[in-house]
Amino acid sequence: MGKRLVWIARWVASLVVVALATVFVVRAVDSQRGAPLELWHTLEPKELSRAELDRASFADYLAAEDRLFAQVRKEVTDKLPPRARVPYDRYYALSPIFPARFAQDFNRSFVIEPEGPARGVAVLLHGLTDSPYSLRHVARRYAALGFLAIFIRLPGHGLVPGALMGVDHDDWRAATRLAVREAKRRVPDGPFHLVGYSNGGALALMHALDALDDPALGRPDKIVLVSPMVGVTAFARFAGVAGWPAIFPAFAKAAWLSIIPEFNPFKYNSFPVHAARQSWLLTQALNENMRRHLKEGVLAGLPPVLTFQSVLDHTVSTRAVIEQLHRRLPDNGSELVLFDINRDTAFEQLLTVRADTALDRLLPPAPRPFRVAVVANAAADSAQAEVRETPAHATEEVRRTLGAAYPRDVYSLSHVAVPFPLSDGLYGLEPDPKDAFGISLGNIAARGEYGALVVNVDMLVRMSSNPFFPYLLERVEAGIAPAR
Incomplete structure (x- = not known):
C-alpha cells in the first residue's frame, strides 16, 4: 500500500510539473506577440520606501514627486524614438494629450x-493604474461644502506604467497613512471623510480597520466608496504565474498582461502582472482584516459606509461588495447605491441571462441592516430613471423619479463610469468643451474595419460616465452635516 501511495504521489507531482511547464512555455511564446516594450514600460522610477513614507510629511512627498516627474521627462519624454513621437502618445511633449501642457x-x-x-477634511484615494483625476468631481463638491480635499498620487501611479513594477500594496497603505496625517494636521477637529475609488476603496477600508486597532492613525467619521475593490476576479489570484517567463530577459514582455499605446493622459493603458497580483493580495488582506475584526467583536467601531456600485462590473465583484462588505457591516447607518442595467434598449435581446438577472441574484x-437605493428604469418600456430607496430594516421601498434617463444605446454603467458626470472632458458622453484634455474617450462611436485603430474597440465601447452622477452627489451631501 505504501509503495502504491508513493507511486501515486510521484505521478501527481509529474503531472503538476508537466502542467506548469506547459503554462510556462505557452505564456512565453504568447508574450512574444504584439507591440514591443517601450521606454515607459522599462523605466522603474524609485518611489519613497515604506519607511520613508511613514516618516515623510505631505510636503516631503510632493518634493519627491517633483523629482520623479523630472526623471520621467528626462528618461522618457526627452528620449522618445521617432516611432513614439505621435499625437496619441501621452509622453510626447508635442502631443495634445501631454499632461504637463494642461493648466493642472x-x-x-x-x-x-x-x-x-x-x-472638515476629505482624503481621496484613486484606483489601480489610475490617477487623482478620477475623483476630482467628488472632491470639488466636498470643497463647495466647506471641506478641505486632499488627493495623494499613490506610489507607482501617474508616472509610467513601469513604475508599478517596483511597488506593492503595503506602499499604497503607507501613502494612505501619510495623506491622513496631513488631513489631521490641517483640520484636526472637523469631520474626516475617507473616499476611495476601486483599489482606493480597498485602501480606505484597510485604513479604517487599522485605525480601529490604533486610533492614532486617524479614524474616519465616514467612508465613501466608489466601485470598491473588495473582491476581484479569480484570474488575479494566479496572475503571478503569467509573469514567470519574464525571469529570462528574452521574455520580458511576459511581465505584462497588456501592452497598449498610452493615449490616456491620466490613466495607464498597459497593465503589469505585478500590479494585478498586488490588487489580489490587497483584497485578501482586506478580507482577513474584516474577518478578524468581526471575530473579535470590534467591527462595530467602523464608521458608516456609503457605497456606489454598478450591478455590472467587469473589474471588481459586485457580489463581494454586498456579501463580503455590506452584509458584514454593523448596523451603523451604512448605505448601498446600485446602478441597474437599462431595460429599455435595443440591446435587451442580446443581453446574457446572467446580466439580465444580476440585480435579483445579487441583492x-x-x-436589511443597511439602506439600499437602486437606480433603475421607471418602467420596462421607458428610458426615464427612478430611484427605489429602502431604509434599513424596512421592507417597503419608496420610489421617486430622478429627472434623468439612460442615454440611447447605453445598456449599463461600468466599473469606470460611476465617478464621472456625462460632462467630464475626458470620459463624458457629453464632454464639456471647457474641460478638454486633448482627447475625448467617452463619446467615441467607432465604426469601420478591424485593425485600423491603435487600440481594441472593446476599450472604446465601455461606458465611462454616469448619467446619474447628480444622485451620487446628493447621497454624498446627505452624509455631511449642514454648516452651522
Missing part, C-alpha cells in the same frame, strides 16, 4: 481648498 496635471497629488476656514431580500 491631474497625475500629481494636490489639494483643493474651500472658501473660508475648512469645517438579498429586505429587510
Whole structure:
C-alpha cells in the first residue's frame, strides 16, 4: 500500500510539473506577440520606501514627486524614438494629450481648498493604474461644502506604467497613512471623510480597520466608496504565474498582461502582472482584516459606509461588495447605491441571462441592516430613471423619479463610469468643451474595419460616465452635516 501511495504521489507531482511547464512555455511564446516594450514600460522610477513614507510629511512627498516627474521627462519624454513621437502618445511633449501642457496635471497629488476656514477634511484615494483625476468631481463638491480635499498620487501611479513594477500594496497603505496625517494636521477637529475609488476603496477600508486597532492613525467619521475593490476576479489570484517567463530577459514582455499605446493622459493603458497580483493580495488582506475584526467583536467601531456600485462590473465583484462588505457591516447607518442595467434598449435581446438577472441574484431580500437605493428604469418600456430607496430594516421601498434617463444605446454603467458626470472632458458622453484634455474617450462611436485603430474597440465601447452622477452627489451631501 505504501509503495502504491508513493507511486501515486510521484505521478501527481509529474503531472503538476508537466502542467506548469506547459503554462510556462505557452505564456512565453504568447508574450512574444504584439507591440514591443517601450521606454515607459522599462523605466522603474524609485518611489519613497515604506519607511520613508511613514516618516515623510505631505510636503516631503510632493518634493519627491517633483523629482520623479523630472526623471520621467528626462528618461522618457526627452528620449522618445521617432516611432513614439505621435499625437496619441501621452509622453510626447508635442502631443495634445501631454499632461504637463494642461493648466493642472491631474497625475500629481494636490489639494483643493474651500472658501473660508475648512469645517472638515476629505482624503481621496484613486484606483489601480489610475490617477487623482478620477475623483476630482467628488472632491470639488466636498470643497463647495466647506471641506478641505486632499488627493495623494499613490506610489507607482501617474508616472509610467513601469513604475508599478517596483511597488506593492503595503506602499499604497503607507501613502494612505501619510495623506491622513496631513488631513489631521490641517483640520484636526472637523469631520474626516475617507473616499476611495476601486483599489482606493480597498485602501480606505484597510485604513479604517487599522485605525480601529490604533486610533492614532486617524479614524474616519465616514467612508465613501466608489466601485470598491473588495473582491476581484479569480484570474488575479494566479496572475503571478503569467509573469514567470519574464525571469529570462528574452521574455520580458511576459511581465505584462497588456501592452497598449498610452493615449490616456491620466490613466495607464498597459497593465503589469505585478500590479494585478498586488490588487489580489490587497483584497485578501482586506478580507482577513474584516474577518478578524468581526471575530473579535470590534467591527462595530467602523464608521458608516456609503457605497456606489454598478450591478455590472467587469473589474471588481459586485457580489463581494454586498456579501463580503455590506452584509458584514454593523448596523451603523451604512448605505448601498446600485446602478441597474437599462431595460429599455435595443440591446435587451442580446443581453446574457446572467446580466439580465444580476440585480435579483445579487441583492438579498429586505429587510436589511443597511439602506439600499437602486437606480433603475421607471418602467420596462421607458428610458426615464427612478430611484427605489429602502431604509434599513424596512421592507417597503419608496420610489421617486430622478429627472434623468439612460442615454440611447447605453445598456449599463461600468466599473469606470460611476465617478464621472456625462460632462467630464475626458470620459463624458457629453464632454464639456471647457474641460478638454486633448482627447475625448467617452463619446467615441467607432465604426469601420478591424485593425485600423491603435487600440481594441472593446476599450472604446465601455461606458465611462454616469448619467446619474447628480444622485451620487446628493447621497454624498446627505452624509455631511449642514454648516452651522
